[in-house]
Amino acid sequence: DAKTTQPTSMDCAEGRAANLPCNHSTISGNEYVYWYRQIHSQGPQYIIHGLKNNETNEMASLIITEDRKSSTLILPHATLRDTAVYYCIVRVRAGANNLFFGTGTRLTVIP
Amino acid sequence: ETGVTQTPRHLVMGMTNKKSLKCEQHLGHNAMYWYKQSAKKPLELMFVYSLEERVENNSVPSRFSPECPNSSHLFLHLHTLQPEDSALYLCASSQVATLSTDTQYFGPGTRLTVL
Numbered sequence: 001d002a003k004t005t006q007p008t009s010m011d012c013a014e015g016r017a018a019n020l021p022c023n024h025s026t027i028s029g030n031e032y033v034y035w036y037r038q039i040h041s042q043g044p045q046y047i048i049h050g051l052k053n054n055e056t057n058e059m060a061s062l063i064i065t066e067d068r069k070s071s072t073l074i075l076p077h078a079t080l081r082d083t084a085v086y087y088c089i090v091r092v093r094a095g096a097n098n099l100f101f102g103t104g105t106r107l108t109v110i111p
Numbered sequence: 112e113t114g115v116t117q118t119p120r121h122l123v124m125g126m127t128n129k130k131s132l133k134c135e136q137h138l139g140h141n142a143m144y145w146y147k148q149s150a151k152k153p154l155e156l157m158f159v160y161s162l163e164e165r166v167e168n169n170s171v172p173s174r175f176s177p178e179c180p181n182s183s184h185l186f187l188h189l190h191t192l193q194p195e196d197s198a199l200y201l202c203a204s205s206q207v208a209t210l211s212t213d214t215q216y217f218g219p220g221t222r223l224t225v226l
Contacts, residue, residue, distance in 0.1 A: 045113070
């Protein structure tokens with residue numbers, strides 16, 4: 001699986017959009033971009049995933065650049081409960097269903 | 112609630128004890144996983160079960176022994192653990208173990224402390 005690079009930490013004001021970047025410059029054509037988050041002392045929670053098109057669901061939006069070398073997770077209106085570590089993971093389509101978590105971005109939503 | 116439950120939520124044990132962690136999923140999934148999360152380290156995959164058969168074992172010491180009696184239940188039997196085994200142990204499930212785009216759903220974890 002391709003390696004990802006994320007900032008170690010970010011702050012966001014409550015009610016504002018949180019934009020979390022992820023670089024995956026070595027991603028190959030059959031690898032998907034997944035985002036999970038982990039709130040303190042809880043298990044990781046799936047957020048969203050995509051291949052090449054932008055995706056949106058009830059939790060977030062995922063913007064993938066045209067060359068697929070980077071992506072941005074957008075939480076449109078951050079709340080205090082969105083404070084968590086956010087993990088960007090790239091995964092091949094075929095093969096065992098392993099998730100390789102890096103160190104992620106610690107997002108702190110500030111009142 | 113993700114549909115994956117784990118018990119106990121917290122466990123303290125001595126190095127000579129034998130204990131078991133339990134995971135149950137109510138999602139109708141066919142694959143279950145054990146992960147270990149040590150302080151300040153990324154999640155590490157330990158075991159993968161698909162249709163009750165172990166399909167992956169990531170060089171985990173034999174003092175950790177998994178058991179999957181059916182597709183809804185997964186156990187992790189612990190014996191003669193070391194203090195460095197203290198960690199958050201997470202269980203996850205997914206529909207299919209061999210399709211990498213399949214989403215995994217995690218339980219809340221068991222916080223294990225080995226004295």
